[in-house]
Structures are given as structure tokens and as C-alpha cells.
Amino acid sequence: MGRRPTPLIVYANFFSDVAVDLSAHEVLVRWARQAPREIWLTSPGDVLVTPTPLSDAFLRHVCGTLGMPYDSVTAVTVPPVPGATMADAVRRAGQTELLRALAARRPGVQLLPLALDTATVGLAEQLGVPIAPYGPSGAAAEALEVVYRLNTKTGFRALAEELGIRMPPGRVCDGRMLGPTADSMLDRYERVVAKPDRSAAGQGLMFLVRGDTLPHPGAGPGGTWVVERWLDVARSVSVQMETLPSTGPRVVFSGEMRTSHGAYAGYLSPLHGVAEANTAQLERWGTAVGKYLWARGYAGSYAIDAVVAADGTLYATESNVRRTATTTPGRMVRRLLPEGLRGRTWLLGAGRSASTRTFAEATRLLRSEGLAWHAGRAEGAVLYEEAPADDPVWRYALIGACRNRVDELESAVTRVLALDPPVLDRAVTSAPD
Numbered sequence: 001m002g003r004r005p006t007p008l009i010v011y012a013n014f015f016s017d018v019a020v021d022l023s024a025h026e027v028l029v030r031w032a033r034q035a036p037r038e039i040w041l042t043s044p045g046d047v048l049v050t051p052t053p054l055s056d057a058f059l060r061h062v063c064g065t066l067g068m069p070y071d072s073v074t075a076v077t078v079p080p081v082p083g084a085t086m087a088d089a090v091r092r093a094g095q096t097e098l099l100r101a102l103a104a105r106r107p108g109v110q111l112l113p114l115a116l117d118t119a120t121v122g123l124a125e126q127l128g129v130p131i132a133p134y135g136p137s138g139a140a141a142e143a144l145e146v147v148y149r150l151n152t153k154t155g156f157r158a159l160a161e162e163l164g165i166r167m168p169p170g171r172v173c174d175g176r177m178l179g180p181t182a183d184s185m186l187d188r189y190e191r192v193v194a195k196p197d198r199s200a201a202g203q204g205l206m207f208l209v210r211g212d213t214l215p216h217p218g219a220g221p222g223g224t225w226v227v228e229r230w231l232d233v234a235r236s237v238s239v240q241m242e243t244l245p246s247t248g249p250r251v252v253f254s255g256e257m258r259t260s261h262g263a264y265a266g267y268l269s270p271l272h273g274v275a276e277a278n279t280a281q282l283e284r285w286g287t288a289v290g291k292y293l294w295a296r297g298y299a300g301s302y303a304i305d306a307v308v309a310a311d312g313t314l315y316a317t318e319s320n321v322r323r324t325a326t327t328t329p330g331r332m333v334r335r336l337l338p339e340g341l342r343g344r345t346w347l348l349g350a351g352r353s354a355s356t357r358t359f360a361e362a363t364r365l366l367r368s369e370g371l372a373w374h375a376g377r378a379e380g381a382v383l384y385e386e387a388p389a390d391d392p393v394w395r396y397a398l399i400g401a402c403r404n405r406v407d408e409l410e411s412a413v414t415r416v417l418a419l420d421p422p423v424l425d426r427a428v429t430s431a432p433d
Helices: 025-032 034-043 056-066 086-092 096-104 118-125 141-150 153-164 177-189 275-293 327-336 359-368 405-415
Strands: 008-009 047-050 074-077 110-113 170-174 189-195 208-211 222-229 233-244 250-262 263-269 299-311 312-319 346-353 380-383 393-400
Touching: 008 096, 008 118, 025 153, 034 047, 034 056, 034 327, 047 096, 056 327, 056 359, 074 359, 086 118, 086 346, 096 118, 110 118, 141 153, 141 275, 153 222, 153 275, 153 312, 170 177, 170 359, 177 189, 177 222, 233 275, 250 275, 263 312, 263 327, 275 299, 275 312, 312 380, 327 393, 346 405, 359 380, 359 405, 380 405, 393 405
Parallel strands: 008 047, 008 110, 047 074
Antiparallel strands: 170 222, 189 208, 189 222, 233 250, 233 299, 250 263, 263 346, 299 312, 346 393, 380 393
């Protein structure tokens, strides 16, 4: 794959105050283990800034899969600082001048963050580079405000009401009134779920049933919470979107999420076995939110998460105005597939292994078994992240002509790598292609 006309500094700012509070350092450290996968967004000449270092084996694997020279991307590791943003960590590590020098050697370079936040805007100004995809005009203050607001449960609930987007019945409360609010909701519904206002990936969720012992007024946790009716969920779905300064919102892809204990655990695209009316509704909701974002100057990736209840009703649950766990591997899949095969089925999955094999050994094993990604066949498995030594979870993308073929690939990869699949809340429903 050739050089992109506009070079990028791909900025994996997992340490951001957009998705969760910076005080949740352990959560952010866990998420930041995914940072090396942002290398899949790069082209020759780009720079990756990451809080988690890349191994030589993983870098060679990515460059080889994408057809790029091994030494064509520069990786800069920024050690995280508890309670600090990624931009603060850059400054404390004395790496501002290094990034400024790398930018100076790349005329026209832009900074592509995982999430637009106040600290990133400040860093871009220090480096003298524009933020992608805003370009020289920069991100408007209104765009920054809407990012922070719509990455909260309350912000999205308010917008959903304004736009006529269906959400589960719910109430907003101060954490000190969480008990009485949940009690009131449980008088009406047998089960509810309490969500911290700024949380992601299932972090901090509390599932409550009628009869639970709840905190008295003033004894609950701090912050703002949303208490919603618990739904009997048949499917968890999402639409991944983007809006650009010149064109407005567009659907990138949609699919079904795997979840484990309420947290994201994988993805299947396109949607299978979901009523066409619900798929169309989900995309209309995503477009409506995108028009709202576009009118306020936001440009970039965003997503709407939703569920299909057991009775077939579609409910939106949250917006993520940033790149998500699906955005980068979804982009990787589209880069690998020839234009005429974009309609193929792909699955993101993961499994834990008791084996101590290295990343290089795992990729060689997939190749020897004929399971690794093969450009000529336009199918196969890609290990899109490394498995940390202390938590050997292998994350894979599977690409095939149809859902049945993807299922076959997953069974084979699970067997060959000796993976224990995660316990899912509800398995992704099989449906004929």
C-alpha cells in the first residue's frame, strides 16, 4: 500500500478525560493495552504515539500484512502518568521537542487523536500541526463541547429526546440519591441498571433487582448517574459513523456487538438476522446525531450503540463521539479487502490461552494451518493485537465470504491457538446468509 498524501501523527490518547474520569487510572491502563493496534491506521511515513510499546514481532506482522516496509513507520512510546492526560505525559517525558521535530520533517502532517479533548488541542498547538480531519481551520470550541457532552449518558439522553430517538425509560440523579432513585424505578420495574454518567465498555455498571439493599440518601457514590429499566436484550447492535467537514455524516458500517458481563467483547458485521426496519432505524438515528454534530463543527468518527429487546423493539443506549474498540480493526478490514469484496462478513473475537507461545509463534502457527489472512482468497484470520504476557487474550479478526465461513474460521482458530472463548451474555445469533 502506498504513501498517503497527507502524513499523520496517529495519537493513541487512551489517557483522556472524554470517556471516563482520569481518576479511573487502572481502567485506562487496561484500555491502553490496546493502543499498539492503532498502527493499523498508519501508512509509510506516519508516526504512532502510544502509551504501550510495540514489539518488533507485532510491528513486522502489521507492516507485512499491509504491504508496507518494516521501517516506514516511526513509533514513539509515552509512559502514562496516573491522573494525567496523554498530552501531559508527553510533556512530562520531555518528548514535545521530539514530536515537533518529527512533524517538521513531514510537511502537511496532521495529528489524528483517538478522542478529541482539550489536552489534545493544546498539544497540537504546541506542535504547530492541525488536528485531522479538521485541517488548518482547527476544531471549533463548540465541537469540543459537544464531544464532552455526548460522551456522557445524560448528554445523549437529552439529545435523544430532542431528536425523537427511543431510549429505555430512565431517570438521572446525583449519586447520593442513587438508592432512592433506584427504589422508585424498582417500584415500577423488576430490574434496573445504574450507569455512571461518564463511563465506557461496561465500566461501573450496577444491575439491581427488586428487593436489593440500596444506599440511603446521601450514602451513595458521587457524581451523576442514570438509572434505566433493564431490558430483556435479544441483540446488542451499533452503527459506526463518521462526519467530515465537507460532506457531513455517513454510515461506515453497522453490526452486532458481543458482550460479556455488560462489557464489549467482539463484533460481527454486517448485521445478520436483524429486521431490516431496525437496521434502517439505527442508521437514521446515527445520521440524525451526525447532522447535529456536523452543525456544531465536529468531524471524525462516532457511533450509536443500541439494543433489540426480546419483543423486537430497538432502543438506543449511548453515543460514543470518538474512535471505539471497533473503529480501528474495522478500518483494517476495509484496507485489506479489494474494493469489489467490501460486502464480505467479518468478525472480531477474542479468547484466552494457557499457552506461553509468543506472538511470532502464534502467527506462524496460523500460517502453517492455512488460517492466516490470504489476500488472494480474500479471507482468513488476522491477529490485530498482541496478547499481554500477564493476560494472554488473543484478539483476532476473521474475514470470510459469508457468516458460515466466518464461524468455521473461528472454530479453527480457537482450536489451533487453544483458546478458551469468553463467557458471553448472549451469543451472537446465527442466521442464514
